[in-house]
Amino acid sequence: MGTMLKLDKVTKIYPGTDFRAVDELSFELEEGEICILVGPSGCGKTTAMKMINRLHSITSGKIYIDGQDVSSMDTIQLRRRIGYVIQNVGLFPNMTIAENISVIPNLLKWDKRKINERVHSLLEIVNLSAEEYKDRYPRELSGGQQQRIGVARGMAGDPPIMLMDEPFGAIDPTNRDHLQNEFLKIQEKVKKTIVFVTHDIDEAIKMGDKICLLRDGKLIQFASPEEMLTYPKNDFVRDFVGGDRTIKRLNLFSISKVKRDDPPLIKASAGLEEARGTLSEYGTDYLVVVDENGRLAGLAANEDLQGKGETVADVVQRTNAYLDGTASLKEALSEIFTHDTGFLIVVDGDNKVSGWLDTNDIKKALKD
Amino acid sequence: MKTKVPICPACKKELPEDATQCVYCAAEVTKPKFREIFSWKVSDRFFLFSVILLFTTFFLPWFPGQFLYRDEPFSAFQMLLSMYDLEVEFLESFNILRMSQMVPLFAIVVFFLIYIGDYLKKTPYPGLFMFVIFLIGAIPFFFDNFSKVNAWVLTAALFVVLFYYYKSGMTKGTIGRTSYYMFFVFFLISLFLYLFHLSQGFYTQLDAIHINETYGFFSAWIIVSAMIVVAFFRYMVSVEDFWCLLGVFVFSLIAYSTVVQPLFVSGPLRFFADNFSKTGIQTVAHLKIVGIALGIAIVAGVPLGVYITRHPVAAKTVLYISSILITIPSIAMFGFMMPILSSIDQNLDVVQGIGIGTVPAVTALALYSLLPIIRNTYIALQSVDTSMIEAGIGMGMTSFQLLVRVELPLAAPIIMAGVRTSVVMGVAIAALAAYIGAGGLGDFVVQGLQRSTNASVLAGAISMGLLAIICDIFLEKAENWVTPTGLKVKQAME
Numbered sequence A: 001m002g003t004m005l006k007l008d009k010v011t012k013i014y015p016g017t018d019f020r021a022v023d024e025l026s027f028e029l030e031e032g033e034i035c036i037l038v039g040p041s042g043c044g045k046t047t048a049m050k051m052i053n054r055l056h057s058i059t060s061g062k063i064y065i066d067g068q069d070v071s072s073m074d075t076i077q078l079r080r081r082i083g084y085v086i087q088n089v090g091l092f093p094n095m096t097i098a099e100n101i102s103v104i105p106n107l108l109k110w111d112k113r114k115i116n117e118r119v120h121s122l123l124e125i126v127n128l129s130a131e132e133y134k135d136r137y138p139r140e141l142s143g144g145q146q147q148r149i150g151v152a153r154g155m156a157g158d159p160p161i162m163l164m165d166e167p168f169g170a171i172d173p174t175n176r177d178h179l180q181n182e183f184l185k186i187q188e189k190v191k192k193t194i195v196f197v198t199h200d201i202d203e204a205i206k207m208g209d210k211i212c213l214l215r216d217g218k219l220i221q222f223a224s225p226e227e228m229l230t231y232p233k234n235d236f237v238r239d240f241v242g243g244d245r246t247i248k249r250l251n252l253f254s255i256s257k258v259k260r261d262d263p264p265l266i267k268a269s270a271g272l273e274e275a276r277g278t279l280s281e282y283g284t285d286y287l288v289v290v291d292e293n294g295r296l297a298g299l300a301a302n303e304d305l306q307g308k309g310e311t312v313a314d315v316v317q318r319t320n321a322y323l324d325g326t327a328s329l330k331e332a333l334s335e336i337f338t339h340d341t342g343f344l345i346v347v348d349g350d351n352k353v354s355g356w357l358d359t360n361d362i363k364k365a366l367k368d
Numbered sequence B: 001m002k003t004k005v006p007i008c009p010a011c012k013k014e015l016p017e018d019a020t021q022c023v024y025c026a027a028e029v030t031k032p033k034f035r036e037i038f039s040w041k042v043s044d045r046f047f048l049f050s051v052i053l054l055f056t057t058f059f060l061p062w063f064p065g066q067f068l069y070r071d072e073p074f075s076a077f078q079m080l081l082s083m084y085d086l087e088v089e090f091l092e093s094f095n096i097l098r099m100s101q102m103v104p105l106f107a108i109v110v111f112f113l114i115y116i117g118d119y120l121k122k123t124p125y126p127g128l129f130m131f132v133i134f135l136i137g138a139i140p141f142f143f144d145n146f147s148k149v150n151a152w153v154l155t156a157a158l159f160v161v162l163f164y165y166y167k168s169g170m171t172k173g174t175i176g177r178t179s180y181y182m183f184f185v186f187f188l189i190s191l192f193l194y195l196f197h198l199s200q201g202f203y204t205q206l207d208a209i210h211i212n213e214t215y216g217f218f219s220a221w222i223i224v225s226a227m228i229v230v231a232f233f234r235y236m237v238s239v240e241d242f243w244c245l246l247g248v249f250v251f252s253l254i255a256y257s258t259v260v261q262p263l264f265v266s267g268p269l270r271f272f273a274d275n276f277s278k279t280g281i282q283t284v285a286h287l288k289i290v291g292i293a294l295g296i297a298i299v300a301g302v303p304l305g306v307y308i309t310r311h312p313v314a315a316k317t318v319l320y321i322s323s324i325l326i327t328i329p330s331i332a333m334f335g336f337m338m339p340i341l342s343s344i345d346q347n348l349d350v351v352q353g354i355g356i357g358t359v360p361a362v363t364a365l366a367l368y369s370l371l372p373i374i375r376n377t378y379i380a381l382q383s384v385d386t387s388m389i390e391a392g393i394g395m396g397m398t399s400f401q402l403l404v405r406v407e408l409p410l411a412a413p414i415i416m417a418g419v420r421t422s423v424v425m426g427v428a429i430a431a432l433a434a435y436i437g438a439g440g441l442g443d444f445v446v447q448g449l450q451r452s453t454n455a456s457v458l459a460g461a462i463s464m465g466l467l468a469i470i471c472d473i474f475l476e477k478a479e480n481w482v483t484p485t486g487l488k489v490k491q492a493m494e
């Protein structure tokens, strides 16, 4: 994994103005990383991004893609090698979805069969049925669908780098969340190097491998989301990420990293006598009941175990106080507070119990 | 529209006349109300009007006929009788003037076709079907005037179309069914007449033109009147309708004698009849002037429009100059062009055999047409969403590729609207080109004014008006054709 994109003291002064829209911006990006340019409106994010594909000229400094200086490349060829997705999508309404996606492959003069295959596989990647959508027109699609086509179009030429300017900016919050998740899944598959512009710090934290925080054209902090939340460089960063940055950090941890591996387990087939013994052994208020295969069956509280019945299966209570290991700590925290068990059971994909955690574990994780 | 047969509002099936409840699905059927008569569509009213017009011209010898014949008045009905009696002398005097009486008739046919087209939307091209029925009456004419093979092919084609319509369910409704039966009747009638005339040696005494006229005329009368009978019974629904019809009848009598007759029978229409071929030639000449001017204006205007979107400084100047051009009075413009350009005509025969002023006229018209085309091109390209342009450039399209693949297709409908404006304006301005000897329909007006023949002036005006309307209708269609499908599809609901 080498350096894919490198900015070296890049500066932009728009002709006719005397301020630096982008001021000596430098950073490096590894192959396959998502870098989020974030900052208040007018801080030069778009300008910085557009210099990469030379929609804006560079006043001074250098930009290298894969070691090559962009100013030495032919602009048209350069742009065809860079995927470009903009906030307003900009699909061409006179072309069908398939034609829209194949714009760049056509410009690159791929042969028909290859283009057709590419269209199909891209539609599959963005989760739209090729048969249903390829011959329809952009106007017939909802905003979210259009946005996905926009992403597919940007990826069509299989570019090593993609530039995305507030691609989810115009979409309502619920759909945006969904599209972000979907986009991360797509990225998992395609592993592009992406420069992504947003003004929304939450989006930046969620999507970025690296966050590049700008103010008045200057780079304030370039760091991973975790680092930025934990060690904000100055007051501006602290303000920008917000007073709730500790809570935001919770987003960055998945439960499976934090959970403890010793939940108070009991088999459903065990006798009540045995269960009471186990309970006092653990010293907890509840036992986690599992079936023969280790799958979660429910909870048994102390007073349940004192009741009538022969085995634990007779007294087990169903429960919702569990989460998948991939969930974030933020979700875990809110789950813990909605149930009065005081802890949360962690399960894996098969609903098998793999651990547990409580608020103390979360506190500990934030401290480290 | 009211129909005699009630249709169930829920299941759309035909019901018995006095049904108050649908026999199929028990939905309630309301009787048409009095008020509905007065909310008829314009085409309905016009149709009724025309029906009555036809009847008056057909049966009343004193009414329009007296204007048609020099010696004694006769009606179309009498004309039919004369033909039937084989008064060859009469038939020989039957010239194109008489065809004038066919005009209201053809108008009715057209409206009838349109009307049925509206009415039976579920069937493809009902108008074509009616036209085919109309042609059936002309089958004997085919055999007289075409080679045997061609006549058989045409006849067979008509039958194929008829069969197709039968198959497609066209013959199901009342009108469809009636028309279908009518076709057989007409066919038999025309066959009978043909055989009858043959046996009388009818054709040997007339030249081909006469046969042409008599047969077209004759079959048309029979067929259309039969249609009208059907139509009458179909639309005579209630007492209210009767009063409505009577009103239209009286109105048509007045209208015919005050407006229709002087205008169409002794006026411009007669002029057209007398100058049949000249009208055609002048129409073509007119279209040529407008067309060539338009071609030049498009070839020059669209690229210029594209250029000025890319050079905003030039845009101001170009739009300014072309708006000034359009304000120059056309007579002045022609007068200005004349001395400069008329000499070219002697060397360059652009429009064959038409006046010395053709080149100046075309040039002037091209200049006039520039503004709408440049301006619309400019506006259309300006209004292409900037995000599309940004996306295109950002993806590595050259600006030419962007223009051809995105901007022009999106701009096409608006550019076409500019062309439409130019053409309609051009047809009108070209009228004045007659003054500098460019020919065209304006000649009728100019000559009419010189010789104070009102008919000629009117004929020129009417024909240019019609030409403008026809061009406009055609270009409206063209506007639709050039609109990319992607802009016509229904917008997704969010």
Ligand SMILES: Nc1ncnc2c1ncn2[C@@H]1O[C@H](COP(=O)(O)OP(=O)(O)O)[C@@H](O)[C@H]1O
Residues within 6 Å of the ligand: A014, A015, A017, A021, A040, A041, A042, A043, A044, A045, A046, A047, A048
């Ligand atoms: N084409 C331009 N000409 C002059 N100034 C511009 C132009 N585009 C942007 N700017 C200025 O540059 C600064 C950065 O703009 P931009 O990169 O669009 O900010 P962001 O995308 O972060 O909101 C702003 O102050 C803006 O006014």
Ligand SMILES: [Mg+2]
Residues within 6 Å of the ligand: A045, A046, A047
């Ligand atoms: Mg921006």
